Amino acid sequence: MILGSSVKKFFKDIRELWIIYKNNRLGVAGLFIVLFFITIALLAPFISRYSPEQTDPSAYLEPPSFQHWFGTNEVGQDLFSLNVYGARISLLVGFSAALIAVFIGSLIGLVSGYYGGLLDEILMRITDFFLVVPPIILMIIIGSILGSSLMNVIIVIGILSWSPTARVVRSMVLSIKEWPYVEAIKALGGSDKRIIFRHILPNTTSVIYANMALSASNAIFSHAAMVFLGVGDVNDLSWGMILHYAFASGALSSGCWWYFVPPGIFIVLLIFGFVLIGFSLEELFNPKLRRI
């Protein structure tokens, strides 16, 4: 019953958001880009004409042709199929690492902003630390020690990327908790937990959505960078993996552009899509940034 009504409320929120959001052309473009890649990832077996594992020793490093639209790699795999299947991992990493990051970030932001005092001070020092210390280096090092399953990579990216969300959510909570209705609920005897999750959290969802999109774009970038550098599972078919082999096999330095260019374009487009969504959401909720 409660679950049903909160699900209904969630969809009502989304609908209301969409009414404002759909007027933001850049934001809608971003949404379409992301949906496009989700479609490709889901329909991968129907779109690609070869199995991504299938090798053909007689056709290695061939430039694009009618048989192989994106050419072939050094073991004769069809690069078009590899790129289509690669969308799956990149999207998976983007969404799941962003979920972890935003979940931790929001929780820390809420607790830190609401309780204040020493707890806030400690949590914010930790947040600053993670903001300052270059996460990609930590990711590379922890990733290369922990070993490189996809799960590990997602967790490492997630737990090292929450600090921007924590900062923004905290600063929102600081102002929300001064609003009279929060005081009213306190006077009515509402518990801290109830105030935080029922009354403050809903007011920060806008920022959380925006950070979700930006975290996803960061996660996709971090994953591609890690895999490119040889951390992370280079057997998991992803765009970063294609780039890794294009670079490490020397195909790039011998000028095989068809090997190196497409996966990068897809990464850029997908990141760009998420960035557009994130910035548009930010713009919607920060009137000062709105383009008049």
Place this chain on the structure above:
Amino acid sequence: MSSRYSRYVVRRFLGAIIAVFAILTINFFIFRILPGNPIELLFRNPRLTDEQIRALEAQFGLDKPLIDQYFIYLINVFQGNLGLSFFYRQPVTSVLMPRMINSLILVLPSTLAAIALGIVAGLISAWRRGSKTDVSILLIGMSLYSLPTFWLGGIFILLSIYYLHLPVSGMLTYGAVYSSWTDLLIDFLRHFILPFITLTLVMFGEFMIIMRNTLIDVLTEDYVTVAIAKGLSQTKILRDYALRNAMLPTISIIAINLGLVVAGAVLTETVFSWPGVGRLIYDAILNRDYPILQGAFLFITISVVIANLIADLLYGLLDPRVRYG
């Protein structure tokens, strides 16, 4: 200097020292606690003699409790002893030092160029907010921001193979003999230009967006509206009102984004085989050379903390609210 500023300085210094200790601690525990840690790996080598094992145990204090090992590690670090590289068979410090300088040669000019370009583009964009110019600058900025550094570098390598014919690897031509300093300089610049452009472009995207948003915040302030109403010239408004007030947030945001510079540098150096710390990290991952990884991490994070400290102190100097309390 007022006493308030000196208090501020002391606070920042303390913060930096705590951060350095946190980094050292993380560095210690990551390499000792995580499964498959390098110390364990060291001992799995079946060719080690008993004597060597005992020497290693003494070096890391492995026969002592973890907390003692931690202090042994701290003492070693402060004596500049970061261990021995598995691969180069040299002290980590002496491998790192020259690499650090090579990195700075690439990173410093690129960062400065990116900041300068970012300020100019951000200013134009913010001033013409909502216009076609603004939207196109914003789109360029966002696209550059979305570009993976290593891919952009690879694209320049491809361009170089087919059109530009510039060297794409290293700092100087390997084994070249130069007849004069100018020859050396020209060879260096030919190697320098592509990694420089790559790194600058990637950072420019982010700095530009930051600058634009900061300036828009400033330009919507009442005093700017008043300045426009007074009929002040555009240059005067931008230079004396907007830029001045946008300076502070920009400094602090750039300081926060120094991690970006580092990440960009690691990837750019890897692609162009630039012999800096970034390329060293890539090679260390390939060779499983953990002492080098650990040392490089320490070097990079501590330099970021120091750069941040400098930015903070600068902030204090520029902001009268901190200076006159």
